[in-house]
Amino acid sequence: MSSGPENHEGSSGSAEPTSHRPQKKQRSFLRELPVLIGVALVLSIVLQAFVFRVFLIPSESMEPTLHGCAGCTGDRIVVEKIGYRFGDPEPGDVVVFKGPDSWNTKYVSNRSDNVVVRGIQEVGSWVGLVPPDENDLVKRVIATGGQTVECCDDQGRVLVDGKPLDEPYIKMDFPFTPGTQTCDTELKSGRCFGPITVPEGHVWVMGDNRSNSADSRYHVDDEFQGTVPIDNIIGQARFIVLPPSRMGGIDAPDIQGN
Known part of the structure; x- marks a missing residue:
C-alpha cells in the first residue's frame, strides 16, 4: 500500500522541471529583447539613410497629386x-x-x-x-x-x-x-x-x-x-502610404514625350 504515495511523490517530482520551462523561456526572451531592439534600430537607421524615408506633406503645393493643408491630415509618402x-x-x-x-x-x-x-x-x-x-x-x-x-x-x-x-x-x-x-x-x-x-x-x-x-x-x-x-x-x-484611403503609387509621366 505504501507504494501508492511513493509513486505519487515520484510523479510529482518528475513534473517539477517541466513546470519551470516556460519561465526559462521567458527569461531567455527578456535577455534577447534589448539585442533585438538594438538590431531593429540599426536597420531602421541604415534603411532611412540609404534606401528610403517617409515624409509628411505639409502644404497644398502638390495638390491634387499629394494632399496637404493647414489643419488637415497630410499624405505620408515613401521617398x-x-x-x-x-x-x-x-x-x-x-x-x-x-x-x-x-x-x-x-x-x-x-x-x-x-x-x-x-x-x-x-x-x-x-x-x-x-x-x-x-x-x-x-x-x-x-x-x-x-x-x-x-x-x-x-x-x-x-x-x-x-x-x-x-x-x-x-x-x-x-x-x-x-x-x-x-x-x-x-x-x-x-x-x-x-x-x-x-x-x-x-x-x-x-x-x-x-x-x-x-x-x-x-x-x-x-x-x-x-x-x-x-x-x-x-x-x-514613390508611394503614398497614409492615409489608407489614398494609398498608391505616385505617377512620374514622360511629360516631354521623349
Whole structure:
C-alpha cells in the first residue's frame, strides 16, 4: 500500500522541471529583447539613410497629386533614395529635396530649445520618428541641365526647349485667356516666366498646384536662377502610404514625350 504515495511523490517530482520551462523561456526572451531592439534600430537607421524615408506633406503645393493643408491630415509618402545614386532625375519625377539658401528664409527650426528634448528629437530623427531639422520640399521636375524652360505658348502651356509639355496632373493654375490675358497683354497671366536655361547639375522644379506653389519661379533672382542642385535631392517620391484611403503609387509621366 505504501507504494501508492511513493509513486505519487515520484510523479510529482518528475513534473517539477517541466513546470519551470516556460519561465526559462521567458527569461531567455527578456535577455534577447534589448539585442533585438538594438538590431531593429540599426536597420531602421541604415534603411532611412540609404534606401528610403517617409515624409509628411505639409502644404497644398502638390495638390491634387499629394494632399496637404493647414489643419488637415497630410499624405505620408515613401521617398526612395537608391535610384538617383545611379542616374539623374528625369522630367516628370516627383522629388524631395533640401531647399537651397534662398528657399529657406521662412523656415523655422523644429527643434526644442531644451537640450535634453533636442537630443531626444535628434535620436528620433535618426530612426524616422521625428522630421529632420532641415527645409525639405517636394516638387515635380520640369527641366534638367542644359534645357531652357519658359511659359507660355498660345495655349498657356510650359515650354521646354520650345516644345510644350503634356502635364495631365495640373488641375489648378493661373488664368490664361488668349487675346485677353496672356504673356503679351498689359495684364499678364500669372503663368508667365522665363526663359531660363537650367545649369548643368541642376533641375527646374514646379508644384502641381501651379497657383499655390512657391517653386523655381519664385527664386529666379537667386544664385541658381531658381533651379535646385541635384546634390540637394534626397530621392524620388514613390508611394503614398497614409492615409489608407489614398494609398498608391505616385505617377512620374514622360511629360516631354521623349
